Amino acid sequence: MRISSIVRPSRRPIPGKNSVRYFFSRYRSDRPARSWPFCVVAAIGLLGLPAVAFAEDSLPHRLYSIEITGDEQDTAVSLTFDRDPELAVKMLRGPERLIVDLPATAFEMPPEDVLPNGLVQSIRYGAMDQQRSRMVIGMRGPFTLDGPEKELREDGRYTVSFDLNLASQNAFETALKERLASASVVTVSTPKSERLPSNSPERKPFTIVVDAGHGGIDTGARGRDGVKEKDITLAFSLELKRxxxxxxxxxxxxxxxxxxxxxLNERVRIGRQADADLFISIHADSVRQDYVRGATVYTISKKASDAMAARLADSENAVDSVAGIDLPEEAEEVSDILLDLTRRETKGFSLRFARKLVDSMGEVLLMIKRPHRHAGFRVLTAPDVPSVLIELGYLSNDKDESLLQDDEWRTKAASAIAAAVAQYGEVREASLR
Ligand SMILES: [Zn+2]
Incomplete structure (x- = not known):
């Protein structure tokens, strides 16, 4: 029995240009809908028409559902068809998109299936001509792709699934290059604008992400004279950048x-997407003990080094919910050997950098007792970016509060941190040689 005869769809017209439907969240509310089908056809027409073999059966494939699950780090997409679809996928940049080329397809999924979710920002779909259809999945940024994988289900339907993973620009470019090299079904030549730059540098620049803690609705701690942590961290970050x-x-x-x-997860994302070598989060929180003063360097750890560090991490991790953002479920412990290795290696780099920071800052600044501490700060969770959180001082202490607002102190502290970064950079450079 031929697979295609298991589910015999009722005869329906082959979708032509007039049947193009579209979804593009950005324009949905403020543009007149009627002018869009043409624009969408024109836009996807420009991308080139790959040769996709189409089903022998003249009826269009039926796409019953699109399931998008996961979060902004890893998003899984699965498409369910009435029968085996021959398809090809292709990554595109500027902006980052995933193209799914399909045989003629009747898009029968419910409208809510194409709502943005996780890394997926928009989904557009429609007919390219009588034999071919296409989906254009707009992504929130650089990504890598696992799959697609096809599966024949017990009910005779076919599921095509693939995973989209948040990636740095470098990883995205590499994946795109590999996909282009190995694409066997997609035979179209690459338009000029999509070619890889030939002068891409061999080694990426030494990249440091400076993260000014808090901001906007989240003011962070407050000093006794009313100064806000978010303003102190921003002023300091600008000086640190200099x-x-x-x-x-x-x-x-x-x-x-x-x-x-x-x-918080957006801050982590920025670090990962920048392919950062270091992530430095700047804070100046309050603690219960108003006699505690001096700078502290925190690295990540499941178990906090002490009660003060644990409380600090708890209050830092709560800022998203204070600002009205739902906290994500605690990530499940997955045993992924490669990820564990990366994490362990990254942690080693974080610790090395933290030690350099403590030495360099300790030469010119007052540090608290045991100035290198650790706790489960969510902003430090990037598995592949060495990350530290620096408490410059504590707004709960009067003396720290006035120092934190002193221009001279700020410059001195920022240059001590920069000196540690420079040392770390030299060691890293040497290890890459
Ligand atoms: Zn803070």
Whole structure:
């Protein structure tokens, strides 16, 4: 029995250009819907028409559902068809998209199936001509792709699934290049604008992400004279950037340069997507003990080094919910050997950098007792970016509060941190040689 005869769809017209439907969340509410089908056809027409073999059966394939699950780090997509679809996928940049080329397809999934979710920002779909259809999956940023994998289900339907993973720009470019090289079904030549730059540098720049803690609706701690932690961290981050720019070949990325709220996982995402070598989160919190003063360097650990560190991490981790953002479920413990190895290696780098920071800062600044501590700060959870959180001082202490607002102190502290970054960079450079 031929697979295609298991489910015999009722005869329906082959979708032509007039039947193009579209979904593009950005334009849904503020543009007149009628002008869009043409634009969408024109836009996807420009992408080139790959040769996709189409089913012998003249009826279009039926796409029953699109399931998008996961989060903004890893998003799984699965498409359910009435029968075996021959399809090809292709990654595109500028902006990052995934193209799924299909045989003629009747898109019968419910409208809510194409709502943005996780890394998927938009889904458009429609007919390319009488034999071919296409889906254009707009992504939130650089990504890598696992799959697609096809599966014949017990009910005779076919599921095609693939995983989209958040990636750095470098990883995305590499994946795109590999996909182009190995694409056997897609035979179209690459338009000029999509070709890889031939002068892409051999080695990426030494990249440091400076993360000014808190911001916007999340003010962070407050000093006795009313100064807000979010303003102190921003002023310090701008000065730190100036100091770091003195390091030759360094690229500085800031998570914020003005007074705005940024969720913790967004900060982590910025670090990962920048392919950062270091992530430095700047804070100046309050603690219960108002006699505690001096700077502290925190690295990540499941078990906190002490009660103060544990409480601090708890209050830092709660800022998203204070700002009205649902906290994600605790990530399940998955045993992934490669990820564990990466994490362990990254942790080693974080510790090494933290020690350099403590030495360098300790020469010119007052540090608290045992200045290197650890706790489960969510902002430090990137598995592949060495990360530290620096408490410059504590706003619960009067003396720290006035120091934190002193221009001279700020410059001195920022240059001590920059010196540690420069040392770390030299060691890293040597290890890459
Ligand atoms: Zn803070």
């Amino acid at each position: 100091q770091l720019e003195k390091i030759e070949g360094a690229r500085i990325v800031q998570t914020r340069v003005d007074d705005r709220f940024i969720a």
